[in-house]
Amino acid sequence: MNRLLDYRTDFYSLGVTFYELLVGQLPFVANDVLELVHCHIALEPPPPDKVNAQIPSVVSGIIMKLMAKNAEERYQSAWGILADLSQCLHQLENKGGIEAFQLGASDIYDKFQIPQKLYGRSAQVETLLAAFERISTGSSLVVDASANRKPQSEMMLVASYSGIGKSALVQEIYKLITSKRGYFITGKFDQFGRNIPYSAVVNVFAGLVRQLLTEPEACLLWWREKIQAALGANSQVICDVIPDLELIIGKQPPVCYDHCQNSFKKYRDFG
Ligand SMILES: Nc1ncnc2c1ncn2[C@@H]1O[C@H](COP(=O)(O)OP(=O)(O)OP(=O)(O)O)[C@@H](O)[C@H]1O
Numbered sequence: 001m002n003r004l005l006d007y008r009t010d011f012y013s014l015g016v017t018f019y020e021l022l023v024g025q026l027p028f029v030a031n032d033v034l035e036l037v038h039c040h041i042a043l044e045p046p047p048p049d050k051v052n053a054q055i056p057s058v059v060s061g062i063i064m065k066l067m068a069k070n071a072e073e074r075y076q077s078a079w080g081i082l083a084d085l086s087q088c089l090h091q092l093e094n095k096g097g098i099e100a101f102q103l104g105a106s107d108i109y110d111k112f113q114i115p116q117k118l119y120g121r122s123a124q125v126e127t128l129l130a131a132f133e134r135i136s137t138g139s140s141l142v143v144d145a146s147a148n149r150k151p152q153s154e155m156m157l158v159a160s161y162s163g164i165g166k167s168a169l170v171q172e173i174y175k176l177i178t179s180k181r182g183y184f185i186t187g188k189f190d191q192f193g194r195n196i197p198y199s200a201v202v203n204v205f206a207g208l209v210r211q212l213l214t215e216p217e218a219c220l221l222w223w224r225e226k227i228q229a230a231l232g233a234n235s236q237v238i239c240d241v242i243p244d245l246e247l248i249i250g251k252q253p254p255v256c257y258d259h260c261q262n263s264f265k266k267y268r269d270f271g
């Protein structure tokens with residue numbers, strides 16, 4: 001979600017633990033990992049008191065506050081959580097029930113936290129998302145020479161000074177792409193890795209392969225066919241630079257060097 005992880009992710013996990021403890025099931029049930037990631041990023045779980053009316057609404061509120069999507073909207077300190085839970089216990093012991101009270105009233109914040117938000121980039125985010133929308137919905141179909149309609153690819157280039165926020169901008173669309181079940185992959189040509197040919201391209205696709213490996217078997221089969229059709233006799237060349245690929249497409253025959261001997265040798269000599 002274009003955010004650094006900090007201690008508040010544990011509060012989210014605690015919320016999930018309480019949820020399962022009280023409701024008897026996890027907040028999200030999904031068939032595969034990507035769907036589960038999508039649920040955690042984009043969907044609100046049904047509040048515990050709506051699933052089971054016996055759960056006091058205050059307790060349900062505490063759980064939902066722990067599981068807020070944005071870390072700023074969760075509790076900010078363990079003391080704050082303890083204070084609200086103690087208040088619930090106190091009321092339960094003395095009154096036999098829990099009346100509504102303001103959550104997080106004792107949640108004192110001892111750190112200066114700048115919200116991890118991207119400022120003033122909504123137009124640029126829109127442009128990137130519009131491109132993703134066109135490609136993923138197939139609204140930018142092109143007609144090739146034999147009158148077949150094929151989905152078009154698009155490339156966007158983001159250029160500016162170092163540190164201006166290019167990576168931050170591009171990563172901002174990660175959440176939306178994941179919620180539409182797209183794959184988001186990144187790589188960087190590092191100034192200290194200039195001697196490694198195609199380093200960023202290799203990083204990018206190694207990342208994709210790792211994501212694909214989390215997919216269910218049926219999906220992997222589909223990818224296996226698609227990748228093998230695209231790589232053909234050159235599969236081993238790619239497996240040499242992305243070893244994990246072998247886990248998807250299996251062991252590959254050695255490359256026939258004849259037709260590409262010179263360029264391949266040059267490539268190997270490069271390391
Ligand atoms: N519009 C913005 N709102 C909030 N923070 C921003 C914004 N733009 C950039 N930043 C912050 O500035 C820092 C540098 O941004 P980033 O790493 O995206 O730059 P970059 O252009 O990718 O740099 P490089 O060319 O070195 O890769 C990051 O911590 C990022 O979160």
Ligand SMILES: [Mg+2]
Nearest residue numbers: 163166167168
């Ligand atoms: Mg960058």
